[in-house]
Amino acid sequence: MKKYKLAIVGATGLVGRTVLKVLEERNLPVSEYVLLASKKSAGKTTHFMGKDYVVQELNEHSFDEGFDFAIFSAGGDTSKKYSPIAASKGCIVVDNSSAFRMDPNVPLVVPEVNPEEIKNHHGIIANPNCSTIQAVVALKPLDNKYKIKRIVYSTYQAVSGAGRNGVLDLENGAKNYLENTDTPMQKFPYPIFSNCLPHIDTFLDNGYTKEEEKMINETRKILKRPELKITATTVRVPVFNSHSESINVEFENDFDMKELIDTLKTFPNLIVQDNTKEQLYPLATNASGKDEVFVGRIRRDESVPFGVNLWVVADNIRKGAATNAVQIVEELCDYKLL
Numbered sequence: 595m596k597k598y599k600l601a602i603v604g605a606t607g608l609v610g611r612t613v614l615k616v617l618e619e620r621n622l623p624v625s626e627y628v629l630l631a632s633k634k635s636a637g638k639t640t641h642f643m644g645k646d647y648v649v650q651e652l653n654e655h656s657f658d659e660g661f662d663f664a665i666f667s668a669g670g671d672t673s674k675k676y677s678p679i680a681a682s683k684g685c686i687v688v689d690n691s692s693a694f695r696m697d698p699n700v701p702l703v704v705p706e707v708n709p710e711e712i713k714n715h716h717g718i719i720a721n722p723n724c725s726t727i728q729a730v731v732a733l734k735p736l737d738n739k740y741k742i743k744r745i746v747y748s749t750y751q752a753v754s755g756a757g758r759n760g761v762l763d764l765e766n767g768a769k770n771y772l773e774n775t776d777t778p779m780q781k782f783p784y785p786i787f788s789n790c791l792p793h794i795d796t797f798l799d800n801g802y803t804k805e806e807e808k809m810i811n812e813t814r815k816i817l818k819r820p821e822l823k824i825t826a827t828t829v830r831v832p833v834f835n836s837h838s839e840s841i842n843v844e845f846e847n848d849f850d851m852k853e854l855i856d857t858l859k860t861f862p863n864l865i866v867q868d869n870t871k872e873q874l875y876p877l878a879t880n881a882s883g884k885d886e887v888f889v890g891r892i893r894r895d896e897s898v899p900f901g902v903n904l905w906v907v908a909d910n911i912r913k914g915a916a917t918n919a920v921q922i923v924e925e926l927c928d929y930k931l932l
């Protein structure tokens with residue numbers, strides 16, 4: 595059986611380290627791994643797959659030696675510069691940044707939702723934004739069955755989505771409050787501890803944030819519904835890990851609630867947790883460390899003819915980034931074997 599060579603770019607970061615963890619848990623047909631990061635980390639040792647790996651500095655020649663695949667989690671600028679170099683040398687890049695997501699030549703893939711897009715790649719495949727991934731896993735089976743007319747997203751996003759400094763801001767904010775210290779914020783414009791910040795990524799001229807625009811555009815691309823009516827408010831909340839989302843959906847067609855719930859239950863990697871009598875609903879703390887998407891609080895929106903409200907939670911670093919990227923590489927291995 596053929597074995598592949600895989601590069602992990604940004605292997606020392608929050609997402610990159612989780613990519614390594616997910617790779618250790620799964621059995622990909624990979625015989626050689628190379629861990630890449632910035633100059634700062636070059637020479638550092640990471641224990642992975644039972645061995646010590648020395649992290650190498652990413653440069654123009656990193657992909658000279660026959661890589662099959664690379665997972666990039668080192669930010670947009672690094673992806674823009676190095677993904678095309680890797681692709682030009684025959685390496686298929688799965689990119690976690692937003693650099694190429696809306697490029698019409700780049701498939702934007704959630705393997706449960708649109709795996710058929712993978713084979714249309716020209717060397718780069720984009721991993722969607724974390725908030726989009728978990729949303730479309732819950733929405734795809736409903737769009738298939740009842741045709742979505744409009745979506746209203748309201749997100750409650752964890753600080754891990756803002757990288758290492760985001761997590762530090764919440765830890766330091768809690769310390770400042772409890773121990774009366776005065777550590778300044780590094781990532782967020784205001785204290786994240788005790789606040790919900792309706793501000794993720796930069797503001798655009800129309801008053802939306804880039805994060806909101808990403809959710810809208812990426813959902814349309816993944817569901818192949820370019821005209822779909824969508825609005826979004828994305829909020830950073832003082833939660834360490836896992837994003838929660840309130841999703842209001844309006845359909846073109848009527849639905850039976852039991853059938854709708856059964857439709858969600860049968861979709862891969864989507865788990866229904868919905869029993870209000872037993873106070874069962876998805877929670878960030880329960881979703882953390884898992885690869886599935888959790889959905890609950892499923893109820894009819896009585897203000898429109900055919901609408902439903904959902905509460906959708908997933909680990910934003912695993913399913914929202916690392917796991918989704920590794921799943922794409924798994925699918926690529928399968929395609930290559932065909």
Ligand code: A2P
Nearest residue numbers: 604605606607608631632634635652668757758
């Ligand atoms: P490093 O640790 O050497 O800075 P996070 O999002 O958690 O901050 O992680 C970002 C990841 O991207 C890290 O692994 C980081 O490496 C890597 N990275 C950042 N800039 C570069 C760059 N110019 N070249 C290669 N890797 C980079």
